[in-house]
Amino acid sequence: MNERIAPSLLECVAPATSQVIGHVKIASPDEVRSAVERARAAQRGWGALPVATRVERLLAFREKLLEARDELAEALTTECGKPRQEALVTEVAPLAALIGHYGIHAADVLAPRTIPLRLLKHRRSRVHYEPRGVIGIISPWNFPLLIPFGDAFTALFAGNAVVIKPSEHAPLIALKVKELWDASGHDPDLLQIVPGRGDTGQALIESGVQKIVFTGGVETGRRVAASCGRALVECVLELGGKAPALVCEDANLELAARAITFAGFLNAGQACISVERVLAHEAIHDRLVERIVHHAQRLRLGGPEGIWDVGPLIFPQQLETVERLVNDAIERGATVRCGGKRAERTGDFFEPTVLTGCEPDMPVVQEEIFGPVVPILRVRDDEHALQIANSLPLGLNAYVFSKNPDRAQRLAARLEVGSVVINDVVTDYGSPEVPFGGVKNSGYGRVHGTEALRAMSSVKHVSSDRMPAVSALWYPYGERSEETVRRLVGSLFSRRTLLGRVLDRL
Numbered sequence: 167m168n169e170r171i172a173p174s175l176l177e178c179v180a181p182a183t184s185q186v187i188g189h190v191k192i193a194s195p196d197e198v199r200s201a202v203e204r205a206r207a208a209q210r211g212w213g214a215l216p217v218a219t220r221v222e223r224l225l226a227f228r229e230k231l232l233e234a235r236d237e238l239a240e241a242l243t244t245e246c247g248k249p250r251q252e253a254l255v256t257e258v259a260p261l262a263a264l265i266g267h268y269g270i271h272a273a274d275v276l277a278p279r280t281i282p283l284r285l286l287k288h289r290r291s292r293v294h295y296e297p298r299g300v301i302g303i304i305s306p307w308n309f310p311l312l313i314p315f316g317d318a319f320t321a322l323f324a325g326n327a328v329v330i331k332p333s334e335h336a337p338l339i340a341l342k343v344k345e346l347w348d349a350s351g352h353d354p355d356l357l358q359i360v361p362g363r364g365d366t367g368q369a370l371i372e373s374g375v376q377k378i379v380f381t382g383g384v385e386t387g388r389r390v391a392a393s394c395g396r397a398l399v400e401c402v403l404e405l406g407g408k409a410p411a412l413v414c415e416d417a418n419l420e421l422a423a424r425a426i427t428f429a430g431f432l433n434a435g436q437a438c439i440s441v442e443r444v445l446a447h448e449a450i451h452d453r454l455v456e457r458i459v460h461h462a463q464r465l466r467l468g469g470p471e472g473i474w475d476v477g478p479l480i481f482p483q484q485l486e487t488v489e490r491l492v493n494d495a496i497e498r499g500a501t502v503r504c505g506g507k508r509a510e511r512t513g514d515f516f517e518p519t520v521l522t523g524c525e526p527d528m529p530v531v532q533e534e535i536f537g538p539v540v541p542i543l544r545v546r547d548d549e550h551a552l553q554i555a556n557s558l559p560l561g562l563n564a565y566v567f568s569k570n571p572d573r574a575q576r577l578a579a580r581l582e583v584g585s586v587v588i589n590d591v592v593t594d595y596g597s598p599e600v601p602f603g604g605v606k607n608s609g610y611g612r613v614h615g616t617e618a619l620r621a622m623s624s625v626k627h628v629s630s631d632r633m634p635a636v637s638a639l640w641y642p643y644g645e646r647s648e649e650t651v652r653r654l655v656g657s658l659f660s661r662r663t664l665l666g667r668v669l670d671r672l
């Protein structure tokens with residue numbers, strides 16, 4: 167960041183060329199508050215529309231996004247250094263798929279549900295999913311299209327307005343989507359962007375929003391959760407990951423090696439679901455390493471011109487973190503099988519790196535690397551692999567490779583994470599149908615799936631009567647009624663009584 171630029175501006179730098187590509191005005195706390203107020207006003211009309219009308223309008227906007235796919239991919243390439251194909255496959259396509267998924271299912275998922283009551287048969291209970299109001303989204307730089315707009319569209323389908331605080335390291339793509347939104351005839355106030363750094367994120371939390379969806383690092387997540395607690399605003403926290411890939415001795419090794427290479431180096435390793443630890447069974451360890459190294463050595467660093475596989479890291483500090491972790495691992499005895507250092511070229515590039523001889527206590531195995539580095543550990547058996555996999559405070563996702571479906575499922579059941587992908591990689595975040603999120607320090611709440619759409623709604627229960635009647639349980643209390651209640655409580659809820667057993671079956 168250039169120290170001479172005005173404090174009210176963000177300077178945007180292309181990581182592949184280190185060139186300044188733009189400046190963006192930071193939203194002041196007053197501007198954030200006013201954005202939220204305008205969003206609230208716009209939400210009233212939007213939230214009152216039938217779900218089917220919202221669906222029509224959002225599906226129409228998807229066409230605009232798809233028409234602009236080359237422009238969006240180019241913008242992601244310039245701002246983040248991703249290969250264009252990767253920008254299309256991992257950002258534009260899953261966003262379009264998410265809009266399509268909710269387009270098909272939102273009306274059903276958000277339809278009121280009737281809930282039968284076991285005891286109070288004469289009453290009718292309905293649960294309604296109502297819009298919450300304004301949803302604030304605070305997002306990271308690594309998937310600056312898919313993450314904020316995936317959450318934004320989920321919120322919009324549920325009838326909310328949205329205010330996004332994009333990452334200070336990648337605000338341009340959010341502003342590009344906003345241009346498309348405004349040009350498509352939608353109410354501009356329904357979807358707004360407030361660029362800025364952490365203090366702008368804080369201002370958003372304190373601006374009267376009804377919910378925050380935060381994606382970012384664990385330490386920032388703690389601060390966000392504390393601020394949401396003070397403001398009594400519900401939040402979803404999508405935090406860091408350190409995905410282990412457990413490779414059993416019966417795995418398809420070529421599939422495992424190619425999958426690990428893809429998920430280890432995708433987005434230059436800057437994904438919360440990147441393979442960050444390979445736990446290879448000792449019987450296949452050497453053959454697996456040879457295959458991963460073979461594939462990693464063929465990856466081409468590059469950008470922004472031509473075709474390449476692995477781009478730069480987002481900014482110089484990220485490069486320093488990766489370098490520190492790799493050098494530390496080498497000092498502690500790890501072996502560099504390929505890469506291992508900065509690339510000799512302009513931009514923030516690190517060579518695709520495979521490390522063997524890694525041990526569970528090395529920082530490279532414990533901390534999020536967020537770079538193109540795959541540390542490999544040798545394990546004795548499944549128990550050993552599980553023990554290492556579950557030993558960290560992070561629990562976002564994990565991968566298992568085995569040809570035995572029962573064994574893979576047993577391992578999945580014991581992994582302390584929010585999702586497990588067997589014999590494949592990254593399809594968990596990429597599938598809008600399934601809930602995604604972490605356990606332990608990886609956060610709480612879920613994005614995607616039925617769960618996230620309903621969680622963007624305020625749940626209201628309405629209980630109505632079939633036959634209004636004075637309840638025998640109302641006042642006055644008396645000795646006889648107390649005795650009747652005493653007997654009923656003992657029999658109604660017990661499996662030892664006929665009444666209790668009948669009630670259990672209702």
Ligand code: NAD
Binds near residue numbers: 386405438
């Ligand atoms: P970060 O925590 O530094 O920043 C995330 C966002 O929070 C940014 O927009 C930032 O401006 C904002 N922010 C910073 N301080 C804030 C504060 N005090 N209050 C409110 N907002 C604040 O994260 P990052 O470096 O942008 O992203 C990388 C991290 O994100 C990694 O740890 C990665 O694992 C995680 N991530 C998680 C997921 C997931 O789905 N679980 C997905 C992608 C990235």
